[in-house]
Amino acid sequence: MIEKKYPLFISPQILELLGPSLYSNVYNVLAELIANAYDADAENVWLDFVDQSIDVEDDGSGMSYEEVTHKYLTVASESRKTLSDSYTPIFHRLKMGRKGIGKLAALSVSAKVKIMTVQNNDKSGFFLSRLVPEDGTLTPIPTQAITFNHVSGQNPHGTRIEMPNSDYDIPKRNGTIEKNLAKFFPQIEDNFKVHINLNGKESQLKPFLESVVQELDTLTIFDSSNRASYRQMAKEFELNNSTDFCKTFPAEKQAIKMQNKAKKRVSVNQEINGWIGTYRTTRNRKANQSDFPDNFIAIYSNDKLGKFNILQDAGINRISDVYLVGQFFVNSFENTLLPDMAMSNRQGYKIDDPRYKEMIAWAQNQVRFVSNLKKKVTDLKKAKKEKKKRADLLEEQRQIKENVSESLNIIQQASQESSKDQKPFLRQLDEQQLNRLSSAFTNIGTKKIKIDQSSASGRKVLISQTKADDRLNSVIYEMLLFNNFEPDEILYSTCVNAASRVPYGIHIYDYIREFFAQSALQHDLYVFYMDSDNTKCSRGVSVETGAGWVTQTKHFIIKAGKDAPQEPLDIRKPYSEIRFNHENNEIFCSEVAFSVFLQAINDVCSTFGKVPKTHDENTDYFTHSLECEIMDQSDFEAKVKDMEVASDGTKSTN
Known part of the structure; x- marks a missing residue:
């Protein structure tokens, strides 16, 4: 009987498939090529941008012809297998590369790339193309045609990659390139420099910490090695801010049980160093938005960017997250003896890896801590x-x-x-x-x-409510914002957005009294009264209801409880019943009630010269973005009845 064999053949055409799709932007490509230079013990990397061409040259160790043919041109060959080969020979840097596919990065920029290298006067060169000949042999470059723009000397060494006709748009300013690449390489130092030449204008990559610290109003550092860069960062921060908002803690240490590459159960000692802070302001950041947002928390391993932003996993809310910026260093993510957890394009990590899970859980706590610190700064400034x-x-x-x-x-x-x-x-x-x-x-x-202008406070709409109904209150608030009201035009005392709360240091009753009195004298005011089971015994709501009655303020009632609204609210006008089930955090209403509610939205917009959204736009936002349900009247009544029966049963049981 013939033994069946199943050999696997990888077609060179894989380059055509992988090359253009590995990376999402030009900076990730450049980062891969710079990382290769770093692993080659380069001291200088030159990035030359001329018209639609990008050239990357370094003075690293270069490659001999044998290394080119037996190592470099072996795609997806793991470059780090043991601890001994995890460090570079000259500067003993922890190597960034691992998967052996970073060399394909250039193909994401150009369909045909020119690669030249020299070591001990041995020059090698070839064209790397997305379309590889059927025999798999690449087109060589004659030795006399192999030239370098920056590498020179009696014993030249280094590598040059030329990428003509870039598929990516070339950045228009040196500053844009510097700002984005600086986020990739926090280890820019004296023995590793990145030079940028954009159409004849030269500059040099600077450490990200130097620029960002000037923009922060809180800074929290996690460090067990007393790093000079962090000491300098804290010193510069405290020149412009209170020391109360500069915190230093030891590095986070975590013991993680997991399998190593040999499938053996081991205990991994994971250490997290780094920093996290908050911007003093977000003003003008959108106008100057580059390829990467300014609010991010990046993860680095072996000093290379592993994931640019973990806020999607570690953030707490969309309002406070816009102020956050930070960099965490977790070398266990690139531990040679552990499974490779990096994505193929080096732009993220496998989120189900136990190392990532532990890091994210810790990061979430730090985000909460720093967000609370930011609130203290904001409150102090407001006071x-x-x-x-x-x-x-x-x-x-x-x-x-x-x-x-x-x-x-x-x-x-x-x-x-x-x-x-x-x-x-x-x-x-x-x-x-x-x-x-x-x-x-x-x-x-x-x-x-x-x-007169200052005492009027600029408010237009009050949401009269209790904190117990915040889920429903926030829906009304978000609907007003969606219909073109600004946060500082709305008074919502328990809002997460400080712009809509009572100013810091002012008693709420004093503010409400001034608010109603000045509004009655100078301009219209509109109140949304949340009439729920919780508001019946709320002193604050009673004060607001009485003040509105005395000043004859325009208002709209939202029935959110079992009982019908009572005077002095104007119950002669239509009101909307929108119910909130506290048990499952669910908000729902009938089609008629929602239509009445939108009439109120249109009314308040008309009062203050706002242009409301259309009925369809409001419906879509209410149901999809705010996750509320609109149903026909009979279904609504049945659901209310079921909810109230369940509520009564719970009370009687208790």
């Missing part, structure tokens, strides 16, 4: 700003009193004189007194306008 604002207001009031007193004194003196000679008192004023009087009245009018 200072509010204190100054009120001090300025008092000073303006004092000046008004002085101007009024001076004006009255001038008029009183003139009146006394006029009584003597029976002439109108204005005729008794000399030119100097007239000028002083005119100036005083002008100042009174100017200051009065300023005071």
